[in-house]
Amino acid sequence: AATPAPDMDGVAAALDAAMANGAPGAMARFTGPDGVRSRTAGVRDRETGAPMDIHARFRVGSVSKTFSTVVLLQLVQEGRLELDQPVNRYLPGLLPDDRITVRHLLTHRSGLSDYTNAMFADTVPGFEAVRNRVFTYQELVGLSLAEPRTTEPGVSYRYSNTNFVVVGMLIEKLTGRPVANAYQKRIFKPLRLRGTSYVHPDTRIAGLHARGYLHPDAAGDPLVDSTEQTVSWAQSAGAVISTPADLNTFTSALMRGRLLSPAMMDAMTTVTPTDATNTRFYGLGLRRYDLSCGTQVFGHTGTVQGFYTYTFSTRDGRRSLSAVANTSNRGVVNTVLGGTLEAAFCGKAPA
Numbered sequence: 001a002a003t004p005a006p007d008m009d010g011v012a013a014a015l016d017a018a019m020a021n022g023a024p025g026a027m028a029r030f031t032g033p034d035g036v037r038s039r040t041a042g043v044r045d046r047e048t049g050a051p052m053d054i055h056a057r058f059r060v061g062s063v064s065k066t067f068s069t070v071v072l073l074q075l076v077q078e079g080r081l082e083l084d085q086p087v088n089r090y091l092p093g094l095l096p097d098d099r100i101t102v103r104h105l106l107t108h109r110s111g112l113s114d115y116t117n118a119m120f121a122d123t124v125p126g127f128e129a130v131r132n133r134v135f136t137y138q139e140l141v142g143l144s145l146a147e148p149r150t151t152e153p154g155v156s157y158r159y160s161n162t163n164f165v166v167v168g169m170l171i172e173k174l175t176g177r178p179v180a181n182a183y184q185k186r187i188f189k190p191l192r193l194r195g196t197s198y199v200h201p202d203t204r205i206a207g208l209h210a211r212g213y214l215h216p217d218a219a220g221d222p223l224v225d226s227t228e229q230t231v232s233w234a235q236s237a238g239a240v241i242s243t244p245a246d247l248n249t250f251t252s253a254l255m256r257g258r259l260l261s262p263a264m265m266d267a268m269t270t271v272t273p274t275d276a277t278n279t280r281f282y283g284l285g286l287r288r289y290d291l292s293c294g295t296q297v298f299g300h301t302g303t304v305q306g307f308y309t310y311t312f313s314t315r316d317g318r319r320s321l322s323a324v325a326n327t328s329n330r331g332v333v334n335t336v337l338g339g340t341l342e343a344a345f346c347g348k349a350p351a
């Protein structure tokens, strides 16, 4: 079937819906066979009123997990570790269960609890308590291991940031360098992602950027400007900064096989369902969404204080979309922002 043109009016409507539900601003960038299409809405800075800018940098949250996965799978390709070996073989004594394998981390099937649930139970106090803190990986893993495991290893999918903190530990142990070096050398530089960085524990977003605004739990309380933070509570699970254009370049290059071998891409895109809808799946550090028009898109989502992100590409890498809203802790915004995917990849509904 012919590739449908993106319905940019539909994309714009989803951005407007995000604003109508509390986002100060939103933006989306589609890259496809007929070139680039962008839409923006609202402001990137509530103080100055500066309009949202498609070139603005922002925090991508868990989209970082796909960057970390690419680095780790390159190390697997280089023979530095094996997917089905115990994590403890490479990080002796780290985990209390030798049955937890590297693959379990990348598929969220390790059973390691997600320490952020307790950390952010009270949204604003939780954020304020950690926004300037610097954690070691070991401290974060310690927070998780203080809580009961959620499943026996490999038995079921249970999303946990802890998995990708351990992925960061593996990368640093095997390369002998901070993860920032691996991101830069293996992804940012080769793909010329000049708007993408990993600056942990620096709290700033350099250059032209969107400010992020966290919705408080109590209705009527003011938005919290959450732009500056270390994101040390997430690091290799959530601390990358990027732009819509760079994320489209990244997902497209990934799908086109510019970062990993065909065999490794097959492994990465081998998925299991994450919910009962049978339209949402997870592979290795990668989500698959099956859209209403039958198109499957691969990428990741992100939720970090002040920013919601969707970044997905078709399996052939020919079409990519990144959509961002500069708010969080407002689920309806995240949901309506997701409407950009159907509009962009399925096009206008038949009349």
Ligand SMILES: CC1(C)S[C@@H]2[C@H](NC(=O)CCCC[C@H](NC(=O)C[NH3+])C(=O)[O-])C(=O)N2[C@H]1C(=O)[O-]
Pocket: 060, 061, 062, 063, 116, 120, 121, 122, 123, 124, 126, 159, 161, 214, 238, 301, 302, 303, 304, 305, 306, 307, 328, 329, 330
């Ligand atoms: C699975 C998710 C949704 S959560 C996970 C990760 N983000 C976090 O773990 C942060 C959670 C707290 C964020 C905060 N919420 C609260 O504090 C609520 N009390 C807010 O909305 O800013 C990320 O990113 N992933 C998303 C993903 O992968 O899409």
